[in-house]
Amino acid sequence: EIVLAQSPGTLSLSPGERATLSCSASQSLDSRYLAWYQQKPGQAPRLVIYSAFNRATGIPDRFSGSGSGTDFTLTISRLEPEDFAVYYCQRWGGSPRYSFGQGTKLEIK
Amino acid sequence: EVQLVESGGGLVKPGGSLRLSCAASGFTFSSYSMNWVRQAPGKGLEWVSSISSSSSYIYYADSVKGRFTISRDNAKNSLYLQMNSLRAEDTAVYYCARDGRWELLYAFDIWGQGTMVTVSS
Numbered sequence: 001e002i003v004l005a006q007s008p009g010t011l012s013l014s015p016g017e018r019a020t021l022s023c024s025a026s027q028s029l030d031s032r033y034l035a036w037y038q039q040k041p042g043q044a045p046r047l048v049i050y051s052a053f054n055r056a057t058g059i060p061d062r063f064s065g066s067g068s069g070t071d072f073t074l075t076i077s078r079l080e081p082e083d084f085a086v087y088y089c090q091r092w093g094g095s096p097r098y099s100f101g102q103g104t105k106l107e108i109k
Numbered sequence: 110e111v112q113l114v115e116s117g118g119g120l121v122k123p124g125g126s127l128r129l130s131c132a133a134s135g136f137t138f139s140s141y142s143m144n145w146v147r148q149a150p151g152k153g154l155e156w157v158s159s160i161s162s163s164s165s166y167i168y169y170a171d172s173v174k175g176r177f178t179i180s181r182d183n184a185k186n187s188l189y190l191q192m193n194s195l196r197a198e199d200t201a202v203y204y205c206a207r208d209g210r211w212e213l214l215y216a217f218d219i220w221g222q223g224t225m226v227t228v229s230s
Binding site: 033 | 144146153154155156159168204206209210214215216217218220221222223
């Protein structure tokens with residue numbers, strides 16, 4: 001069973017700063033199957049990145065994904081006010097299927 | 110517009126049953142695998158169940174196996190989750206989500222707005 005661990009739990013930054021969110025897998029993961037989601041309070045999750053580095057439709061280019069093996073990163077180059085949210089990584093497929101990390105809360109400093 | 114709309118949530122007593130529905134529109138529903146994902150109050154996301162496009166492959170999280178049943182009706186563009194023997198720990202917002210694998214997009218690319226299920230006496 002592959003477990004995803006996200007760090008940090010909470011990240012406090014100011015608009016305009018760079019955000020780096022980490023997702024660590026307990027075993028090596030095919031990068032095709034690593035996704036990132038954004039969730040704002042009271043809203044459904046929204047796909048941000050799929051296959052580790054591909055931006056989903058409508059996602060601005062300040063969002064980027066990278067990584068391979070057991071370590072993956074979501075980077076937001078210059079934070080906008082609308083970027084402050086909770087971010088989840090997800091492993092697609094395998095056993096248990098489609099597991100999520102516990103989330104990183106990106107909050108305004 | 111591509112859209113998923115859940116319904117059927119509500120308050121139910123422990124041990125009770127509830128059936129959730131998810132109406133799809135704006136895309137060829139019969140081509141896509143579908144999923145249920147839940148989120149307990151103040152907690153993270155938990156995948157619950159998935160069903161392939163033709164219902165040939167069905168999977169459940171261990172936490173709901175034997176109690177929940179996922180199904181779909183492609184003629185009605187609808188996804189369902191039958192929940193039996195409900196427990197307090199099943200209290201959550203339940204989201205339906207489209208699996209993008211048919212487009213080689215290995216993620217949940219479309220989500221509904223969610224429906225709240227509360228299990229309490």
